[in-house]
Amino acid sequence: MSALNPQIVEKIKYLITLYPAKQAVTLPALHLVQDEYRCVSVQSIVEIAALLELSPAEVHDTMSFYGFFKTEANPLGKCRLWVCRSLACDLRGADDLLNNLIDKLGVGLGETTKDGLFTLEEAECIGACEGAPCVLINDVHSLNVLDADRLVEEIKKKL
Amino acid sequence: MAKYEPVLLKRISKENSDTIESYLADGGYLGLMRILKDCSPSQVIDLVKSSGLRGRGGAGFPTGLKWTFLPKNHPGPIYLCINADESEPCTFNNRVLMEKDPHQVLEGIILSAYAVGASKVFIYVRYEYGDAYRATERAVNQAYEKGFLGKNIQGSPYSLEAVMHKGAAAYICGEETGLIESLEGKRAWPRIKPPFPAIEGAFRKPTIVNNIETVACIKNIIDLGGDWFKSLGIPPDPANPRDAGSYGPKLYCISGHVNKPGLVELPMGISARELIDEYGGGVWKNRKAKGIIPGGNSMGFMTYDELDTKLDFNGPGKVGCLGLGTGAVTVFDDQTSIVDVLYNICRFFAHESCGQCTPCREGTSWMYKIIERIRKGHGSIEDLNILEEVGNRIGTMPGTTICGLADGAGWPVKNAIRKYRSEFESYIKNGTKKFRHLHLQMAHH
């Protein structure tokens, strides 16, 4: 076992006890790996598959469906900054916010800043429409985001 | 009309509303303890049935009735899945409930699990709801500590295990069997029905899937009674034998071009106009509404002239919308281009179609390509006819698809073409429009 550290392996084995079938641990295992390594490598997939008695293709099938997990060629930065692009946010300036963030961070959609801090992405409705336009900072909402510069600075302080 | 006092949202502004101490101090879990002591599961089912509660996830199926589809005398295990995948655009009421009052939700979950005989409940939370997930997870841990979950809850013979499960940003995981497939670790391709989940669901066992707002209602039905629930909302139309009524309180989400976007709890059946004007602060910038989405993207459009429609289970259908959906109202003003709005919606469905069945996989992609081309100024009148035709022919209603995403994808398209046809036609005739980065050129400056 080389790609998954022992803590992750233990956690996966524990999760297997919670579900009636091993395959159900696929998504939780992928989350564990991506949270730790900011991507899911080919070798991780092989090792997850072995633990869950699946083929690596079966694990990858699930993984690629979500468009959420990154490969080792394109890992996430420390902060995945995703800008909601659904209707309520779009009606209240999401496109300007996105363009401002593109300018401020100097990256395009799907790209990571050179310092490895920010990956800029779009999200479909993140469920905070009362504060449109809104973003997710990893998995935490930030509402009423009108000032892209201030947002980035505030995030940087906490990183 | 007497002002309605919120029940579901009663506690959300309190300090530490999410802790078990605060919840117990407010009388929380008393209902559960009473039920475990005095009522059988079938009595709970009867109570929920007679309350007239219909699911709040978007389909509006009578909850108690759904519970009766479980096979009798099944050796088990029976599973309960809580659908906290809330991904219908413009909807956010589940998030607020989980973040601010997770124990209300959890008590509703435990009551529901008891009623259906579930030994394990999977709480499937969308990834994007990080704070809600953690609040609910804390609540689950606190409930275990205090003996409201686990073996022999509060000394009763009933045991329940709760498993938190995170999604990964896919709308189709909110579909009942898509959720089950995702829970099982596969790609979230909805299943063909029959068999229905109540017969063969998660891990091939009988499974009930319930929405967060629905279980929150169940907790309050237990506490306040089915009569309380029935005292709110709108009873069935006597002329329509298939109308199951629109009872109880509803959490309405208001967003878009209004002065006060937010969440409000009201008895079922408020009109869209009253909701926007009285509770949403009215349309912003002193403008008029060109139209609204009445219940999340999938429901289609209501024009300004249709805003007096009641937002209950029947109202939106009367003006050609798909239904009430999640009761999430999004307003777009009269300076918004309907082409931009429809573009945004088509892009969403093309992105979220799971790809399993031909009409939706190819149809959502086709509709998106067409509206994208129209928006760039290269559309033709024939495109409108194709859009309307495709919007009409994909879905479970004509029978051509496996799940309802296609109905939701097609409805806004066919509503928009029918209700705003002249705007589309003049847009097409006037040719190219300038805009950046393919995003909405909005009149919000």
Added chain:
Amino acid sequence: MATVYINDKAVDIGDKNLNLVQVAELAGVTIPHYCYHPELSVVASCRMCLVEVGEKKPDGTVVMQPRVIPACQTPAKDNLVVQTATEKSKSAQAQTLEAILLNHPLDCPVCDKAGECKLQDYSYKYGNSESRMVDDKNTPPNKPDLGHNISLFTDRCIMCSRCVRFTREISGTAELHIVNRGSHSEIDIFPTEPLNNKLASNVVDLCPVGALASKDFLYTHRVWNLKTQDSVCAGCSTGCSIHLDTNKNVVYRLRPRENPKAQGYFMCDDGRLGYHYANSGDRISKPQMKTEIVAHQNSWKDIIPALRTDLKAIGTKKPNGIAVMLSPFLTVEEAYLLASFIKSVSADAVLVLGPIPVIGEDDHYPKTRGTTPLKPKFTIRNEKCPNRKGVEEVIRYFEKKVVSVVDYLNQTIPDVMFVAAGYPDKDGSWMDSNLLSLFKKIKLLIAQDLFPSELTLASKYVIPSATFSEKEGSFVNFSGLAQELHWGCVPLHQVRTEGQVYLDLLERKGLLQASTIREEIAKAIPYFFKFSGGKLGENGIELENLS
């Protein structure tokens, strides 16, 4: 007793569990479909088989359901009414085809599947003649190396998922999966596990369009120029029924032929791709008889009588000095004819069985990555020859027991041995060095084989063998199922089939008629009594009663 009405025609389905696609077939009605396959789980995702379904009430009225339903997921039950060609059904089917063709490339002129493509066939019958799509089609890159023998033309795929379900449910190896979602979904492998399991190429047959291709066949031939015959694979004792595709005496392709009595719907890659030896230019192409001076290339009309004379001479002088080795690659008819001939030369001639090639263990599928073994759905047998059972029963009839050639030669070295080999191995590798040295001790050798070897070098008579693709006859598989072979190629050059050679040796006139020989065998050998009538039917006859 249940009756289903397909397009107003009543069909009695008895008490069988069928879906509507199957019932329609019984009524002679085709309901078009892609994702449904009788051996795979039902997913009803292609939406091609949409039909109108209703119920016939006791009073005779018919109530149709308002929406169309997939026929493949609907179980047939009594009084069900199915309409496959109403306006609603036809329009649903046409819509599905239009949707599939939105992103499908117009590759017919360069696509292998043309001529046997379900998309072509159904578009012609159920689709529209024009496309309304003016936008750009999705063009995902192709994946030419999905496996040793499999290429994927990604843009042609219609996402029926048959191939993925095959690798999960039948081979169990689960190499294929789907990546992405929506209209950007694609079939793919995982980099560490290409599609190389031994059943891999079945996905090419399963693919309704030309997305998955067999590299062995790709771009070699247009299917409408191929001649197809029913035959049997000669690769192992499973005896898969096959379609033999040939043109101008060249074998181009083998495909599995559905046979519920034999292997079902599939075949393994070793068998499917193991026909190239039949086309090889290294085959022995003419009969040869050595004389004292130099190896004479003689003609059949000289060699057959010379051979007969030589054998009869020894038969008179030393009746038990003649031996014949019958290989498990001979057909039942050939084994019987040669045995009959040799016994007519000398009643004491000995018949022995050629080496049975065994490689490894029986290979069961589906495989599993878990710990509980699964019930086998397909087995590749380790006995790599098609007719050991049939040849053994012929030997057993004449000799009362079956002795292997090695055991025999270790006891007795005959004066003459007719080695009817016909093994597909080159350079005589079907013999180990021990057997070869035993053969070399025999003074007069008659070698009948496909490829030259040290054995043919040491033989006075070298007779070319024919391949299964050139023969009429029958094989008996591991379970006693006897199936007919039909020739697709005329043997080239001066090659004659074994059966024809043995008829000539017996001085029987005319061409070999396998059914006539079978009738003789049926009368002579009790094990083969079901051969009477001469025909075995397209699915063969079980000779051993499995009660």
